[in-house]
Amino acid sequence: MTRTINTDAVTEASLGSVLSGGGCMPLLADQASAGLQVEAWLERDAWSGQRLPPTCQSSDSQVDAAVAAAQRSFADGAWRGQPKRLRREVLLRWASLIEADAARLAHLNCLETGRSLSSLLQDSLPKSVQVLRWFAELLDKLDDRAVHTGEFGADFALVRREPIGVVAAILPWNDPLVTLAWKVVPALAMGNAVIVKPSEHATLVVREALQLAHQAGVPIGCLQMLTGDGLAGSRLVQRRDVRKVAFTGSTRTAAAIGAAAHRDGLKRLSFECGGKGAFIFGRHGREPAEFAGVVARNMFYNQGQICSAPSVVHVPHEAADEVAALIGEALKNFLPDHPLQTPGVGFMVSREAVAKARAGLHELDDAVFACAVNDRHAPPRFADWSMTPTVLRGLPDSHPFWDTELFAPILLIRPYRDVAEAVDFANASKFGLAAGVWSQDIDECNELASKLVFGNVHINSWGDDPNQVPFGGVKDSGSGREKAADAFDDYSQTKSIFFRPRGAC
Numbered sequence: 001m002t003r004t005i006n007t008d009a010v011t012e013a014s015l016g017s018v019l020s021g022g023g024c025m026p027l028l029a030d031q032a033s034a035g036l037q038v039e040a041w042l043e044r045d046a047w048s049g050q051r052l053p054p055t056c057q058s059s060d061s062q063v064d065a066a067v068a069a070a071q072r073s074f075a076d077g078a079w080r081g082q083p084k085r086l087r088r089e090v091l092l093r094w095a096s097l098i099e100a101d102a103a104r105l106a107h108l109n110c111l112e113t114g115r116s117l118s119s120l121l122q123d124s125l126p127k128s129v130q131v132l133r134w135f136a137e138l139l140d141k142l143d144d145r146a147v148h149t150g151e152f153g154a155d156f157a158l159v160r161r162e163p164i165g166v167v168a169a170i171l172p173w174n175d176p177l178v179t180l181a182w183k184v185v186p187a188l189a190m191g192n193a194v195i196v197k198p199s200e201h202a203t204l205v206v207r208e209a210l211q212l213a214h215q216a217g218v219p220i221g222c223l224q225m226l227t228g229d230g231l232a233g234s235r236l237v238q239r240r241d242v243r244k245v246a247f248t249g250s251t252r253t254a255a256a257i258g259a260a261a262h263r264d265g266l267k268r269l270s271f272e273c274g275g276k277g278a279f280i281f282g283r284h285g286r287e288p289a290e291f292a293g294v295v296a297r298n299m300f301y302n303q304g305q306i307c308s309a310p311s312v313v314h315v316p317h318e319a320a321d322e323v324a325a326l327i328g329e330a331l332k333n334f335l336p337d338h339p340l341q342t343p344g345v346g347f348m349v350s351r352e353a354v355a356k357a358r359a360g361l362h363e364l365d366d367a368v369f370a371c372a373v374n375d376r377h378a379p380p381r382f383a384d385w386s387m388t389p390t391v392l393r394g395l396p397d398s399h400p401f402w403d404t405e406l407f408a409p410i411l412l413i414r415p416y417r418d419v420a421e422a423v424d425f426a427n428a429s430k431f432g433l434a435a436g437v438w439s440q441d442i443d444e445c446n447e448l449a450s451k452l453v454f455g456n457v458h459i460n461s462w463g464d465d466p467n468q469v470p471f472g473g474v475k476d477s478g479s480g481r482e483k484a485a486d487a488f489d490d491y492s493q494t495k496s497i498f499f500r501p502r503g504a505c
């Protein structure tokens with residue numbers, strides 16, 4: 001459905017104070033620390049030309065203040081000591097406040113990252129509200145368990161789930177509110193004190209969303225935010241009193257966090273990183289036009305900036321021409337346009353990201369561009385900030401693109417003669433986040449799904465996202481699992497309390 005969105009009213013009426021501020025400061029329980037002398041300001045480059053306030057690079061003393069306040073809040077039990085029923089109500093209230101403020105939050109997110117406003121309103125905002133409600137509603141249905149071993153008659157052990165303490169949640173810029181909800185809601189539900197470090201490219205929207213949490217009743221000491229880039233994040237993860245780091249972002253940053261976080265004591269770490277999604281059109285695949293539509297939508301709806309995008313398509317040799325042509329047609333529905341006005345796809349996150357991805361294309365032979373519409377020969381209208389979706393075919397197997405997360409609208413097609421070889425090629429990747437099988441033969445689906453070494457395998461679909469199912473990667477795509485009841489395990493630890501009946505000692 002095409003619809004024109006008039007966002008002028010949102011900008012002037014409700015974004016004014018956020019955008020006209022002198023600078024974006026951390027959100028700390030000890031506000032005196034938030035205003036400590038600013039060590040450095042990070043300037044923002046905005047696709048819209050509209051000024052975005054610079055971001056405060058959180059200093060060592062601001063990080064110390066955040067961690068100390070989080071520890072105090074955790075210790076005083078003001079949040080974790082509340083009945084689950086009341087914490088659940090607070091989180092549900094937060095969901096409703098985000099829902100009511102969706103237009104403003106989506107607008108801010110759009111201005112910061114270039115993702116289209118309509119995509120944010122239709123996908124990202126409702127999804128983050130659903131995630132919040134899903135975890136909140138589960139919160140008071142979880143029970144601890146008792147184990148009766150029978151070793152000493154009526155003995156039993158109580159296995160109690162307890163919060164971990166101070167949790168650092170480090171976020172990426174793509175889908176900041178969904179990744180925020182995936183981490184912060186189960187962490188708060190379990191009773192932890194959380195310090196969020198959003199991306200330097202998506203700070204304002206997260207700050208506003210966290211203020212709504214405080215309005216809903218989450219104590220500020222249990223939910224603070226530090227601002228800044230990787231330096232601020234690095235300072236946070238190294239603090240000894242941070243007991244858990246939950247990270248979403250690139251594999252490179254995850255490795256740096258892993259090395260830094262354990263310099264002084266041990267912490268729980270969970271990593272949700274990038275991927276190189278492999279989608280195999282099987283020997284028994286039919287309806288190639290439908291397949292092409294699913295590929296184009298999931299690969300190009302956010303300019304390829306999705307961790308689980310199907311960025312490598314494996315097709316039988318004899319079907320490769322047809323599938324490439326069909327994808328070439330389907331991608332025309334995903335050309336970038338003005339993020340505030342288009343009902344479709346917006347821009348990429350920064351000029352640097354565009355320039356980097358485009359530079360990679362410049363080095364290629366013309367022969368590998370599989371479709372007439374591509375960035376090399378038809379750059380888009382807003383060429384500094386966006387790319388035309390591009391399909392490449394015939395790259396040598398040794399080309400680095402096969403195993404590099406490009407995070408841009410660049411899709412690779414790899415014809416195969418033997419499907420087992422396609423699976424081996426996909427499994428040889430250092431990544432292992434999302435894969436897919438397109439086939440109308442249940443045995444082929446089953447066999448390939450079992451063989452693919454990926455955290456998520458989609459059969460005849462891509463990108464299903466129900467909250468009940470865990471999501472996460474293997475190998476360099478990460479180690480954690482988000483969503484589903486499994487997420488509560490990541491933000492809690494069990495304590496076993498042993499009871500022996502009198503006289504059994």
Ligand code: NAD
Nearest residue numbers: 171172173198199229230233234249250253272273274307
């Ligand atoms: P990034 O790794 O550049 O940054 C992520 C966060 O880490 C930012 O907040 C950044 O400031 C911070 N950071 C950077 N260096 C740090 C350091 N040394 N110590 C601590 N923090 C540091 O990633 P990005 O560009 O913001 O996000 C895109 C990446 O995120 C892609 O690789 C994408 O695949 C991945 N991603 C994965 C998922 C998933 O669920 N698996 C979801 C969304 C995005």
